[in-house]
Amino acid sequence: MADWLSQFNYSPIKPLFDSVNDAIIYFAKRDLLEEKIESIKYIWDLPEVQKIIKKQLDDGSWPSKAKKDITSGVKYPLIETWKQLRFLIQQYEMDNTHPAIQKAAEFIFSCQTDEGDIRGILANQYAPYYAGAIIYLLIKAGYEDDPRIEKGFEWLLKMRQDDGGWVIGSPGMIGLSNLTRSEMNDLTSNKDRRTARAFDKSKPFSAAGTGMVLRAFAVHPTYRKSGEALNAARLLKSKFFKKDNCTSYQHPDNWLRFQYPFWWTNLVSTLDTLSLMGFSKDDVDVKNGLNWLIDHQESDGLWKISYSKIHKTPDNKRTLKSRLWITLAICRIFKRFF
Template sequence: MTWLDCLRFDPLAPLLSSAHPAVRSWASRELLPGTAGLPSAPAGAPDEALWDLPIPRRILRRQAADGSWAYPGRRPRARMDYDLLETYRQLGFLVEMFGLTCRHPALAAAAGYVLSHQSAEGDLRGIYGNQVSPNYTAALIGLLSKAGYGDDPRVERAFSWLEASRQDDGGWALPFRTRGRNLDALEEPQTIPGDPAQPFSHLITGVVLRAYASHTRHRKSASAQKAAELLAGRLFEPDAYPDKGRVADWTEFSFPFWMTDLVSALDAISIISPGLRSEKTDQARDWLAAHQEPSGLFTGHLLRDRFHDLQLWFSLAVCRVFARMSS
């Protein structure tokens, strides 16, 4: 029995026949017999043909000389680094969709810009002003790890900071939230220290785990295994903090992953601990299987995407989860 036998309809046909060459490339490399279950393509063998597609070329034309991308909207919070936020967004498209790596000069420039925001403590600061952000620190170094910067000492410093910033229960949370502060804390010039005795946030822990999953060594750590178990036990539950306080937030999806949802959580869990099964992970897989269309693609509350092909990418992400968790 293979992972395809868990589904009512064949999802490979629409992915492999898609008009989107990047979707076809990832599906053929990761989901065909003999490749299913691999967490990603080998780091040293990117499909460089994808780098010259119209969408990545359009993104790269807007990159600034310092390696960043300019945020296109309003900037209501004076202390927030909106360009770092936009750089994170564009790196997600380039790395997760089109597989750009450190071998591309634009990625090298972007990595330099991102890592210039590293504090003396090791976290990446700016998106939340001077407040500590384990989620954005992890999200950024996770993308850099996927792009081939996993051995960079600055990335290693960021992982060391993440290790030291866990809550006592083994997960992560926003420090200012553990002190009962709201988003007005982002305007504070002084960094608000966290209370490690407060419970973990599944929103923050799910994002941090994506960084651990992206790193071939850190994904095997005891802290990653512990946090994967914590996250698996929180599926379909409201967060301990108000940022993702609705159960419905688990079934609002995006790609590249942004918040923590069922698919992003299972994606990280299935890499870090592929044998981890529980009543809640089975419930999550059943929910996803029930939302497969006769076309073979998966559906759900798909948040608006910039390139209008989110269902293909979402379906590819769901298939990766089924492939890993059934291997």
């Protein structure tokens, strides 16, 4: 433990154990101190986990609060199910030995097309960044050998740009540059719009999109070692603290807004991916990222939710729980690298 922990200016161990958060303490004991702990089912029985499970519907999805619109092709239950599985699978480490995860996985697979993608978040349009983030969770839940996952990977590889990365939005719409914003919105929401296939693979990758897709590759025992994944990872890390090629997430400060469980691509989520893919702490980009985290640790031993000038988030009692989970994620990253 000394090697990774000695990198920090302040020990993050004490605030994690002082948190009075059963899940945080459990994972800190297991992952950071390597102590023997009780079965993971202890976590699954926690009230906060059971509260999420109780809201699951019979078809395996979670209900959405979005207003119903008969013209909409957006599958809001798919979006809500992905949101809830982020907590159940990534945060609380539930897997397909539990009936709730089995049901949820089958609901998600019911949204898989013959092409291989998980479709519905952008209505009938492609969304490789969300598909990658969803496949990431399914693999963590134990579906890495499922042929439907293999089909998803094959589709993701077909959706790459010429440079080897992925974009935010639908790659099939990139060539539709003459459309107005309202027309673009209609394409990604109207159930009567066909899947656009106006590809322009010469456009550069988006770090925001590539980071979300690579999470799936990083947790797969075979695909994490593939040349395609390693090339995309090199592209991704080369953009640390730099403008994205995607206009929606172009500002460099998007690297400095953290969430756990992961959603958008940021410094912590990307270092997590790189650590799982076998990159070295001595890699120049990785070292820069790790040093940034070391230099920006707070004196209480934790990290803030956001260091971004464009995404300001106050540190208070309401955000303390998020800070604890982010700190746990950062400690896991350092432990892998060191």
